[in-house]
Amino acid sequence: MKYCYYILSVSLLILIFSCDDKVDLEQFIDDSEELTLVYSSISPQDTILKVRVLKTLSSDNNIEINNSDAFVIPNAVITLSDATNNSVRLSYNSDDKNYQIEATQLEILPGATYFLSVMVDQREFTSSCTIPNNAVTELAFELTDNLNNAGDLKESVTIRFLDIPEASNNYIVGARIEDDAFDLFLDFENRRFITDQIEDGALLASFGFFNNNPDSVTDITLQVANVEPILYDSLFASYSNKENRQNPFYEVIIPPNNIEGENAYGVFAGFQITERLITYQ
8 A cells, every 4th residue: 555645845955054045845646655864964164064854755644734842853863974984973953953063073074974873762873975076166246137036137147156076066045144134145056066078177157036125235255155966966856847747748856865874865966165254235
């Protein structure tokens, strides 16, 4: 017998940086087994290392679709370690619904490999990731008018940066707006995903539109992350599936998985992030 499961679809963008993606509760269709879901991304720029552990639930359990607490596993044992056997155990944070530890407890270095162990009810799930060697060195910006998807000319923030040469790179572009009065963000749409497949070392650019009136905006933190390919592919699949959920002709992209263990799914990946604070006028 097949069951219809609800899954907490976690955007790893939230674990990388704050941008316009939110955590949504979505249907996970035609899965006959309960899954343990593990999501984490780490970088040398982190101040806190985070791991999120979740589970799927059958719709027979009468779970409220907006009740995110029902999907969280709060009693897992989470360990991060490096290749020299330095290891740390993360503690559960009930406010953020994830496992955390200060990044000073385990040094995250460019080019280094790290290992994740997750114990849930005597079942172990493992993974590893390697931090990209380099981060983007400098971000330039410009306030420009561009056409949105509706064909309207709107003010946008354009981010430009040089591709890291002599390497194959995958970038995620975003921005953080500090504004308590409104839920403001820059929407980069599919332009948040950039690669250097066309030309190595080229000048790359992306632009995002304000989702609301930006009159109250003073500061914007521009962000470009150089991410592992599996993280790029996972984020792209999540974004594309969400944007095309109403399209009956769309073929769903299956997100990649590098979590080892029975009935486990998720991504553990490394990245490096570059930020620039600008004053918006």
